[in-house]
Amino acid sequence: MFSFELLHQDRHSRARRGRLQTPHGVIETPIFMPVGTHGALKALTPDQVEACGAQIILSNTYHLHLKPGEGLVEKAGGLHRFMHWNKPILTDSGGFQVFSLPKKRITADGVFFRHEVSGEEIFLGPQQAMEIQNALGADIIMAFDECIPYPSDIGYARQSIQKTLRWAECCLKAHRRSDQALFGIVQGSVYPELRRECAEQLRQLDFPGYAIGGVSVGEGLELLKKVVDDTEPHLPADKPRYLMGVGLPEDILESIERGMDMFDCVIPTRYARSATLFTSRGKLRLTHRRYRRDFFPVDASCGCYCCRNFSRAYLHHLYNANEILSATLAAIHNVHFYLDLVRQAREAIEQNRFSAFKASFLQQYGAAGNSDD
Template sequence: MKFKLIKKDTKTSARRGSLTTPHGTIETPIFMPVGTHAAMKAMTPSQVKETGAQIILSNTYHLHLRPGEDLIAKAGGLHRFMGWDGPILTDSGGFQVFSLPNKKITDEGVFFRHEVSGEEVFLDPARATAIQEALGADIIMAFDECIPYPCDKKYAAASTRKTIRWAEACKKAHTRKDQALFGIVQGSVFEDLRAQCARELVQLDFPGYAVGGVSVGEGLELLKKVVEYTAPFLPENKPRYLMGVGLPEDILESVERGMDMFDCVIPTRYARSATLFTNRGKIRLTHRNYRRDFYPVDPNCTCYTCRNFTRAYLHHLFNANEILSATLASIHNVHFYLNMMAEIRAAIEEERFAEYKRNFLESYLKGK
């Protein structure tokens, strides 16, 4: 994997880059749609690609439970198994594991119950790395402890030290040269813990770094602060990934503070509940106001859905509980996000990111 820093905004910390992987080049800043179970909900791989997606994310924890990494490896790896020929990133499963009830966290790893069979499962850094190597994604993540919010500083400090130790163990266990292993910076909302974690991970010399433990209830203002005092400790010549952040306003604030990569289930999850993103804010297409609305979802959008269908048609599909409603809404929402990222990249290149952000949010938040 190679990362090239193409342009730095002179008025903010926004960056324009290019990330080359074995399955293609990713232009950053970029949003990664989430296909948790090796599938984008309600979308085919070709539909995902048509939205402008350059890389997608799948989840190690869920794929380990079903169908299992051995089967996926036997099928030729995750790319062939799911029919996606572009770059893939796999999350280590840390967030999912630590969201489970009745788990037992030790210094070595985590014990939890298989959500289907009920049997006890143990996951540690070496196992999480081995599973991801078998899956074969282009970018894989170190196994970390995702710290809940709020939490006291004593717990956060002990957890952060554990994440650093586990990152080192992941690096020792990692053997595939065609995969890039990213370290994950934890530390909750405590500035000194974030700095400590970032410094020690940088010493381990990962090819990329993520900021984890955000979007866990801390709110936009604390999110901005965490990114603000973490990003300066991360190498300028390596990609920076903000995990699980997915609202447009959150992405814009984080790009301004120097982050390059984002992922979230929001575009497709919101789509399935009839909530669609437009340049003038979100709209809920099940509302009766859209029954006779023959405009596209967003008149300025060029996605397949907006080129061919009206709000009235989607309103009908959702009310009739047609599967097509989720597909057309997901196509639009994912396209909206990827188009926003393309506009962000162009704005950074043309030294007008601050203006773009201001204009976007003025229109988007006014319509919320």
């Protein structure tokens, strides 16, 4: 039911072109996964998400466990049927959300935390994370790990990877569904020796896919690139590689060049709600007065529904009038932009010109500091 095929390796970089087969369809990699935290992408219908080019979306174990609860989702026929999405879904383990909570109690077996509404104490560990994700029924599920903040000292990071490795074994034993692929997660903060140790021990457990976790926690792009450089050589070449929580267009391109296959982030829809739209020439803040009489599309080179039909002036008006449609049109554009970016990356890899593509894109995009920020 689940397989990964490495189709092509770029001759001038570590960029890879692959294909994942899942019970709900094929995923062409490199791929960006839009995030529907609560089982929905904010401001978008499933049809709109699919029209943007999405092949797989991500939902969140922690939030779906709190409400409506995995039992209700299971009774509804699973997450695919519940949210009317017939393509692949990935659920994360909830580890990142739990470990970012202010009042939590970490033990050798898992984490105690308080329900965000009722205040009830809840426990989440590897066994519980597997039971929840098995009930939700996503195609790809994630092992429960400890996601530590940046910066963390090496002593704590070393203790943490031992916990993550122990929990990974527990997840494998607790996982009950053959139609779900369970990915292991490499931790180790910014320490090369810990990343290597964690990756090598996880490889021995033979997961069908591997993720790099503990990034996008404030370390910045240069350290992000270093973590990927330190970890990628120790990941199996014949398994998909998922860089969790990344990110901005420049982050994704730099990471594709370093051999990563899968990415997710809330940025496209979150930025859309605050009037920030991505274009091939940088980001635009459409509440700026300069767009009041600008009748050009958001991006003349974009073929999304928003750019084919509406002007910057119209979106400027929608934001100023506090119309919900502003978030929908902007989210359509941003999600389409991200998915078109990885589509272009796949083409460039196939033609052995990825590094040149990345350099040309970033030069035009102005990643060091662009338009209206």
